[in-house]
Amino acid sequence: MTARPTYTIPVGPLHVALEEPMYFHIDVEGETVRGVDIRAGHVHRGIEYLTAKRSITQNVVLTERICALCSNSHPETFVMACEEIAGLEIPPRAAYLRVIAAEIKRIASHLFNVGILAHLTGYDTLFMHAMQVREIMQDVKETLFGNRMDIAAMCIGGVRYDLDEEMKAFLSASLDRLAPEADALVETYRRNGTILRRSKGVGVLAKDQAVACAVVGPVARACGLGYDVRTAAPYAAYDRLNVAVPTHADGDVWSRAMIRLTEIGASVALIRQCLRDLPDGPVRLADRPDIPAGRAMGKCEAPRGELVYFLKTNGADEPERVKWRVPSFPNWDALRFMLKDAKIADIAIIVNSIDPCVSCTER
C-alpha cells in the first residue's frame, strides 16, 4: 500500500479570518491538516524601538496605538507600571472609571469576535446583528470618550475622563438596551444548528496542551483554566467588585465563543456595579508625577487575556526599556494543536477562535 500523498498549501497572509496578515504554511493530506508552520512579521512596525525614543508621558499615547480592539488595555497597563515605580495611589473614583473604560472595550471586542464567527460560518445575518448590537457600545465610546476606538482614557495617576449624571444615565440606558440583545445572542449561539455544526468539537485544545502553550484569556478559560488577572492579581477597583470568571471544559471553538458571550453579561454587571458604587472625588492626581529610576511589572486582563508590561526607568524622561507581551502572543502557538487533523474548511474558524490580534503580536 502506498502512502497517501501530502501537499503543502499556503493560507494567508491576507484574509485568513480578519483583514490582518498572518501566513500559515499548512501540510494537508486530502482535506485534513497534518502540520502547521506559522510565519509572522507582516505588520512589524518597530513600536518597541520607538518607546525608547519617546518620553514616558508620550508613551501613554504611543502604547494606545499598538492595537485597536484592546487599545485601552495597553496604556492602562503601562501607566500601572509607571505608578508602581513612583509609588502612586490613584484616587478611588479613577479606579472605578478605569474599570468602566476597560469593560466597555471588552464588550465591544467580544461582540466583534463572535460576530466574525457567524460571518465565517456563512451566517451573515447573525454577523450583522452582532455588529448592530456592538454599535450600542461604539456609540457609548463615542459619547463618553469622543472616539470609537482609541479612547485616550488613561493617564499616569488616574484617568482623563469623568462621568456626570447625564453621562451616567446615558451609559446606564445603553446597558439596558444592550443586555437583552446580548442575552438573545447567547441563546442563538447556544441553539442555532449552523453555529453548533461548525463550532462544536472543532479546533479542540486539551487542558494539558493549554498549560504547555501558556495560553491566556478566553482561550485558557474555555479549556477549564480559571485564570483571570482581575481576580488572580486584582488592580484598579476589581478587588471591590464581584468579578464572574466563566470557564468551560471542552476547549473547542464553541466553548471559546461562549466564554466571550458570557463575559459580555459579566462586563455589563461590572459596569452597573461601578455606576452604583462610583465614589466622589478627583479623577486623577493633581500634579503630573516624575517617574524615578526603577523597574516594575504591570498586568491586566485585556479582552484577549493577560497583558504584561515590563518597564525599566533610569530617571531620564525616556524609559530605559518598555517590553510587553500581548495575550495573542502565546495563543498563536495553541493553533498548532487546534489545527492538527482539522478540515481545511475549518481553518479560518479555528484561527478566529483565538481572537488573534496580529498588530498587537508584531508591534
Added chain:
Amino acid sequence: MTGLPETLQFQLTAAAPSGIDYSSSTSLHGVVTFWCGLADSEEILAVGKALLAAGARLAMVSALQPSAPEQDEPEDNDTAEAERSGKEAPKTFGGTPLDSKSYEIDYHFVLGGDFLTVIAYVPHGGSIPSLTPLFRSADWPERDMMEEFAIVVRDHPDPRRLFLDPAIDGAVLERLIPYSTLVNAASTKALWDKVLAAKRGAS
C-alpha cells in the same frame, strides 16, 4: 495574593549555588512582585527546572542593555589616585560589567497571580542556554530576543527569525535605524529621482 511558596526561595538558592539577589515588592492591592538576580547566567536552566516543577508559567522574556550609571567627572588628581587604587567600572550583581553594552535578560514567570522575574546578566558577545526545551512559551520570546539583540541563545530548537526578514541585519535595538529605512522609504525613490532630474535640468 501569595502565589509564591515559601520554600521556593530555598529551591532557587539550591538551583543557583553561585548566588541569588532576591527582593520583592507588594502592590497596594497586595499583589507581590519578586525579583531574583542570578550571579551566574548559566544557572538559568537549573532555576527554570525548579520553577517548572513549582508550576510556574513563563509569561515573557525581556532583554535590554542597561545604561551605565552616571559617574562624577573625576578631577585630575583624583584620576591618578583612582588608577593607582585599581578602581573598576561598575558591575551588575554577579560581576558583569555595566558598560551600556552588556545585556540584562529578564525571565518573567507567573506563579498564582504573582510575578517572579529571574534576571540573568550576559556580557556583550556572550550567550545563554535556551529555556525552550523546558517551556514551550520560551520559543517565540527567545527568537524575538535574538533578532532584537546580538545575544546568542544556545540550543534553541528553531532559531529562525520571528518577525524580521532574514535579509535585515540583526540586533535592531542596538542600532540607530533611520526612519526612512524603518518604513522602507525606498519606495519613494521614483519621486527622489524626479527631484534630482529636475535639479539637473535647472542647472
